[in-house]
Amino acid sequence: MQWPRFVLLFVLVLAACGAAAPVRAQIDSAPKVHARLIAEESEIVPGRSVRVALEQNIRSGWHTYWRNPGDAGEPTEIHWILPAGWRAGSIAWPYPKDLPVGPLMDYGYEGRPWLLLDITAPADAKLGTRVVLRAQANWLVCQEVCIPEDATLSLPLTISASPHSPLPAVAAQFSSARDRLPVASPWPARFQLGSSLDLFLVAPKLAQTNLTDVRFFPFEQGGVRGIAPQKWRASTDGIVLRLAPGKHAGNLRALRGVLVLASVGAPTQALVIQAMPGIVPVTDFGSDAGLTFPLALLFALLGGVILNLMPCVLPILAMKAFAIASKSGRAPREAAHESIAYGIGAILSFALLGAAVLALRAGGEAIGWGFQLQEPTAVAGFALLVFAVGLNLSGLFEVPGTGAGDALARRGGLVGAFFTGVLAVVVAAPCTAPFMAAALGFALTQSAVVSLLVFVALGIGFAAPFVAIGYSPVLLRLLPKPGAWMSTFRQFLAFPMYATALWLAWVLSLETRPERLMLVLGAALGVAFVLWAVGVAQRSGFPRATAFVWTAILAMLAALAALLPRVDSAAPASAAVQATTIPSQSYSESRLADLRAQKRGVFVDATAAWCVTCLVNEKVALDDARVRAAFASGRIAFLVADWTNRDSAVSALLQAHARSGVPLYLYYAPGAPDAVVLPQILTADTVLTAIAGR
Numbered sequence: 228m229q230w231p232r233f234v235l236l237f238v239l240v241l242a243a244c245g246a247a248a249p250v251r252a253q254i255d256s257a258p259k260v261h262a263r264l265i266a267e268e269s270e271i272v273p274g275r276s277v278r279v280a281l282e283q284n285i286r287s288g289w290h291t292y293w294r295n296p297g298d299a300g301e302p303t304e305i306h307w308i309l310p311a312g313w314r315a316g317s318i319a320w321p322y323p324k325d326l327p328v329g330p331l332m333d334y335g336y337e338g339r340p341w342l343l344l345d346i347t348a349p350a351d352a353k354l355g356t357r358v359v360l361r362a363q364a365n366w367l368v369c370q371e372v373c374i375p376e377d378a379t380l381s382l383p384l385t386i387s388a389s390p391h392s393p394l395p396a397v398a399a400q401f402s403s404a405r406d407r408l409p410v411a412s413p414w415p416a417r418f419q420l421g422s423s424l425d426l427f428l429v430a431p432k433l434a435q436t437n438l439t440d441v442r443f444f445p446f447e448q449g450g451v452r453g454i455a456p457q458k459w460r461a462s463t464d465g466i467v468l469r470l471a472p473g474k475h476a477g478n479l480r481a482l483r484g485v486l487v488l489a490s491v492g493a494p495t496q497a498l499v500i501q502a503m504p505g506i507v508p509v510t511d512f513g514s515d516a517g518l519t520f521p522l523a524l525l526f527a528l529l530g531g532v533i534l535n536l537m538p539c540v541l542p543i544l545a546m547k548a549f550a551i552a553s554k555s556g557r558a559p560r561e562a563a564h565e566s567i568a569y570g571i572g573a574i575l576s577f578a579l580l581g582a583a584v585l586a587l588r589a590g591g592e593a594i595g596w597g598f599q600l601q602e603p604t605a606v607a608g609f610a611l612l613v614f615a616v617g618l619n620l621s622g623l624f625e626v627p628g629t630g631a632g633d634a635l636a637r638r639g640g641l642v643g644a645f646f647t648g649v650l651a652v653v654v655a656a657p658c659t660a661p662f663m664a665a666a667l668g669f670a671l672t673q674s675a676v677v678s679l680l681v682f683v684a685l686g687i688g689f690a691a692p693f694v695a696i697g698y699s700p701v702l703l704r705l706l707p708k709p710g711a712w713m714s715t716f717r718q719f720l721a722f723p724m725y726a727t728a729l730w731l732a733w734v735l736s737l738e739t740r741p742e743r744l745m746l747v748l749g750a751a752l753g754v755a756f757v758l759w760a761v762g763v764a765q766r767s768g769f770p771r772a773t774a775f776v777w778t779a780i781l782a783m784l785a786a787l788a789a790l791l792p793r794v795d796s797a798a799p800a801s802a803a804v805q806a807t808t809i810p811s812q813s814y815s816e817s818r819l820a821d822l823r824a825q826k827r828g829v830f831v832d833a834t835a836a837w838c839v840t841c842l843v844n845e846k847v848a849l850d851d852a853r854v855r856a857a858f859a860s861g862r863i864a865f866l867v868a869d870w871t872n873r874d875s876a877v878s879a880l881l882q883a884h885a886r887s888g889v890p891l892y893l894y895y896a897p898g899a900p901d902a903v904v905l906p907q908i909l910t911a912d913t914v915l916t917a918i919a920g921r
Contacts, residue, residue, distance in 0.1 A: 272348070283342070298331035300367055528691075
């Protein structure tokens with residue numbers, strides 16, 4: 228078998244497509260952060276201090292960094308230019324928030340954080356003097372890209388015998404900023420390192436309050452793996468937090484950081500702790516043990532096999548069935564070779580798709596499994612590709628060298644089988660099968676080599692059934708014999724392709740403007756005309772028909788390459804996708820927190836328009852009359868986390884539950900500290916059981 232030439236061509240084409248993927252960051256010349264210095268009091272007494280804030284007004288969607296920026300980033304710095312005798316204290320950092328970026332976890336700020344510090348005047352400062360203090364502030368601001376920014380700031384102060392009281396508005400802002408400053412913990416803490424890193428805060432009274440969330444932010448990198456989920460449990464003795472050890476956890480002599488405690492009906496507390504090694508009470512965290520690498524490979528294999536049965540793959544299964552049937556009358560050796568060609572196409576596609584996910588996530592893109600269908604350009608391209616496949620199956624034209632007739636050369640059959648495997652992966656990519664979600668969630672938190680091995684295992688599982696049929700004489704004999712019926716069957720298989728193209732057009736309608744959808748529909752008409760002309764030339768018998776065919780195809784591809792990028796601009800935010808009649812709200816972290824604070828049950832449906840599995844689950848399971856009645860009688864809030872377009876909040880939700888794509892179903896029982904994660908394939912009974920707490 229000769230693979231290298233067309234395999235190399237496939238790799239180069241796919242790499243070029245990946246390089247053309249748009250970055251959505253708004254890169255313009257305007258500052259992403261507007262900063263200013265604010266003094267709590269406009270006058271200062273000689274020898275005394277005044278509290279000063281560096282306010283960062285950060286553009287929506289962007290963020291700056293905490294004192295420990297996490298796996299990437301840089302903290303804000305302030306370099307003061309002060310007159311002789313004046314002193315500036317260190318920054319008092321408010322507690323941060325999680326900022327997951329692909330396989331990394333950063334810590335920082337969004338919105339309008341205030342970084343506080345003290346400025347002290349010299350004791351011999353002359354009364355009545357007006358002093359202008361200056362500072363150079365530097366920060367790194369990131370969204371999907373990172374931009375270093377700086378500003379030269381000034382702060383006027385008057386030397387006075389007694390300070391004036393601050394204005395009420397300024398006093399309220401400084402009070403709010405102080406509330407976000409961590410304070411020294413009144414309770415001791417200790418940690419224990421084993422397969423996990425367990426942190427114990429010895430606070431019996433605190434554990435009896437209505438805690439809703441506990442989060443630890445380390446001062447130093449390497450002790451804790453930030454991207455891994457943090458689990459916590461309250462007991463009569465205190466709070467135990469289960470962390471994932473970082474690469475330097477074995478060198479820990481003390482675990483220092485900020486413990487943030489959220490409670491119902493009480494302000495959030497941020498405690499500075501210094502935990503020393505010690506005994507941590509044995510705590511049951513349920514089934515939260517992480518996957519091991521061998522188990523992740525096994526899950527990927529099983530998930531790949533099951534992926535063949537997912538609803539979004541059914542149209543391509545019909546093509547595979549036709550391909551198998553057309554080979555069943557040939558020599559077993561030829562069938563085996565073509566099954567291997569299909570397997571190589573599928574496995575290589577999964578590996579390259581995994582590499583693309585890892586590369587984009589490492590570059591700051593908040594993406595996961597099925598990311599390509601969040602891009603209108605990719606959706607439009609897939610729709611036109613599937614439409615062209617349908618026209619081919621209808622007999623409108625033949626791709627030179629890859630037809631399905633008995634006169635096909637052996638090399639042509641291998642090429643056709645290879646690209647059948649590629650197309651199968653393209654259509655299957657948005658789906659998440661059982662076992663597969665856990666395996667991919669594990670993969671995207673590991674090294675690149677481990678991650679790619681998991682993707683390869685997924686491809687092996689996906690290709691295994693077809694390869695087994697090609698190598699098994701028993702299975703080959705079970706297939707129907709070739710005959711005239713196959714031409715009719717081939718034409719019948721075109722209709723699932725047309726249905727898939729319509730579905731992709733619907734997905735595109737949720738991701739872009741109507742006039743851009745019309746561009747794609749017009750392109751589909753152009754594709755049909757060109758391929759009709761190709762078919763006429765092929766059937767004409769003219770000696771130069773092949774040259775005309777390739778010229779027409781290349782001209783069509785060039786036109787599409789120029790057209791498709793225009794589809795991706797000015798895409799509107801889609802409304803929450805939902806196939807149920809249950810009243811719903813759009814998901815946000817703050818809305819989830821509000822509903823949980825009200826002690827209501829909350830069901831979160833992470834879905835997307837391009838995820839057929841999601842839509843089937845919602846219609847079959849969630850739209851069941853018994854489920855609707857249970858939601859209504861229990862006052863269960865239904866939040867839809869729509870991932871049709873990229874959404875950092877939904878990406879963070881998936882990452883927090885070690886998932887790389889949709890669907891994801893979560894049920895938060897009233898007052899429960901953690902969510903119940905439901906299976907990817909839902910039934911009404913599964914949902915009712917989760918709601919009932921059984």
